[in-house]
Amino acid sequence: MGSINIKEVSKLFGETRAVDRADIQIKEGEFFTLLGPSGCGKTTLLRMLAGFYRQEEGDIYFDEKLVNDLPAHKRNIGMVFQNYAIFPHMTVFDNVAYGLKARKVGKKQLTERVEEALEMVELSHLKDRQPSQLSGGQQQRVALARAVVIHPGLLLMDEPLSNLDAKLRVKMRDDIRNLQKKLNITTIYVTHDQEEALAVSDRIAVLDSGKIQQIGKPHDIYLHPKNKFVANFIGTTNFLDGTVSGKTLRVGGAAYPIELNNNYEGDVLYSIRPEQINILGDNDHSERALSGVVTDASFLGESVVYRVGLENGDEVRVHEHSIRYHELREIKDYVRIDLNPKDAVVFNASGEEV
Numbered sequence: 357m358g359s360i361n362i363k364e365v366s367k368l369f370g371e372t373r374a375v376d377r378a379d380i381q382i383k384e385g386e387f388f389t390l391l392g393p394s395g396c397g398k399t400t401l402l403r404m405l406a407g408f409y410r411q412e413e414g415d416i417y418f419d420e421k422l423v424n425d426l427p428a429h430k431r432n433i434g435m436v437f438q439n440y441a442i443f444p445h446m447t448v449f450d451n452v453a454y455g456l457k458a459r460k461v462g463k464k465q466l467t468e469r470v471e472e473a474l475e476m477v478e479l480s481h482l483k484d485r486q487p488s489q490l491s492g493g494q495q496q497r498v499a500l501a502r503a504v505v506i507h508p509g510l511l512l513m514d515e516p517l518s519n520l521d522a523k524l525r526v527k528m529r530d531d532i533r534n535l536q537k538k539l540n541i542t543t544i545y546v547t548h549d550q551e552e553a554l555a556v557s558d559r560i561a562v563l564d565s566g567k568i569q570q571i572g573k574p575h576d577i578y579l580h581p582k583n584k585f586v587a588n589f590i591g592t593t594n595f596l597d598g599t600v601s602g603k604t605l606r607v608g609g610a611a612y613p614i615e616l617n618n619n620y621e622g623d624v625l626y627s628i629r630p631e632q633i634n635i636l637g638d639n640d641h642s643e644r645a646l647s648g649v650v651t652d653a654s655f656l657g658e659s660v661v662y663r664v665g666l667e668n669g670d671e672v673r674v675h676e677h678s679i680r681y682h683e684l685r686e687i688k689d690y691v692r693i694d695l696n697p698k699d700a701v702v703f704n705a706s707g708e709e710v
């Protein structure tokens with residue numbers, strides 16, 4: 357099994373449409389992430405793929421095979437959850453061996469496969485320990501080994517890193533990504549953490565209130581969000597009110613030439629990332645420079661984050677990378693900034709891209 361086809365799938369809990377007509381095609385070997393805020397329907401969609409829930413509408417195919425009524429244990433899926441879900445009374449080895457024993461794999465082959473899986477997650481040296489003698493990260497590695505040892509056609513992961521501390525999360529997410537690529541298992545990963553999703557995924561589906569808002573590669577979703585929700589949820593952005601008439605955009609007290617799809621005119625919301633705004637040096641000239649005053653400055657090492665109050669009352673967040681510093685600015689300094697409309701995304705009054 358490799359590709360997954362989710363066709364117009366909905367799950368209802370009473371009046372709530374937890375998943376609303378989800379339509380997703382996932383390719384063989386792809387690392388695909390369901391991303392969205394709490395309650396958006398990520399886990400519900402994952403549970404339908406696992407066979408724990410039956411959808412009220414739509415169809416799910418694994419390769420070409422319709423699996424709507426295929427029970428969970430016949431779907432050949434490996435699963436990893438947030439709370440590890442490993443057996444506390446079994447050793448690491450026996451935990452990993454569990455799925456193979458249930459499949460009646462012979463002793464020799466079982467030992468080989470468990471050892472191979474433990475090696476992949478760098479736990480061979482701890483195979484005789486009980487789970488209570490392991491750290492959170494090690495327990496999650498046991499869960500990962502247990503999921504891949506059965507050679508699943510599909511790997512489902514639901515917030516697998518949520519219980520780990522920040523540094524370990526970054527290490528584990530890199531390890532998961534590397535293992536997934538090495539084994540080439542089609543993987544569907546659930547997270548509410550946009551940075552994690554950007555780092556590990558081949559493609560991401562952003563969900564809100566049960567509905568898919570956008571599907572795309574990480575850099576596409578970041579640079580070309582389709583609506584206000586996605587722009588706001590992925591990364592940080594500045595929203596500025598503006599107007600478009602003819603081919604002119606007025607925003608932040610300046611006018612810029614702009615060409616929009618369908619020659620849209622009217623009120624717009626202009627979204628520009630903090631790193632897409634430049635603070636100009638004293639010798640930099642720009643006809644469209646805006647003047648402002650620094651209202652806040654945070655030095656973060658690799659970058660400095662400023663808040664700049666513009667003359668028209670708008671405030672923008674600006675990230676300046678260390679290697680581009682002209683100088684460190686302080687609160688109350690006057691600065692000139694450059695907005696580049698080419699880098700920005702413009703939404704209409706309903707928050708959709710125009």
Ligand code: ATP
Pocket residue numbers: 369372373374392393394395396397398399400401548
């Ligand atoms: P989280 O990140 O908090 O786990 P999620 O995106 O995974 O959230 P789901 O758990 O899929 O969201 O829930 C989607 C919606 O469906 C929510 O409104 C939730 O309250 C509702 N829901 C989920 N499971 C049930 C259930 N068994 N019965 C009734 N409503 C449910």
